[in-house]
Amino acid sequence: MEHRIKELRTSSGWTQEQFAEKLGVSRQTIISIENGRYKPSLELAYKISKLFGLTIEDVFIFEKESE
Incomplete structure (x- = not known):
């Protein structure tokens, strides 16, 4: 699972x-x-x-699991 959390957090100007x-x-x-x-x-x-x-869905990118 990929996500955009760091990108969104930093663009919001928030520290961790x-x-x-x-x-x-x-x-x-x-x-x-x-x-x-x-x-x-x-x-x-x-x-x-x-x-x-x-x-x-805008924050997390869910990849299909192979069957």
Whole structure:
């Protein structure tokens, strides 16, 4: 799963710490998400997209899994 979180966060002028505070998570969580080491829960993905005023599909790029 790819995403636009870092791009959107930086264009909003937020540091990782500020972004984490807005979402109620740790800065380490934001670092892990941005580096692709952690996939956010559906609830967190929804909070992230809502914070940017976008749909989940506008923030996250879901790739089809091979069958």
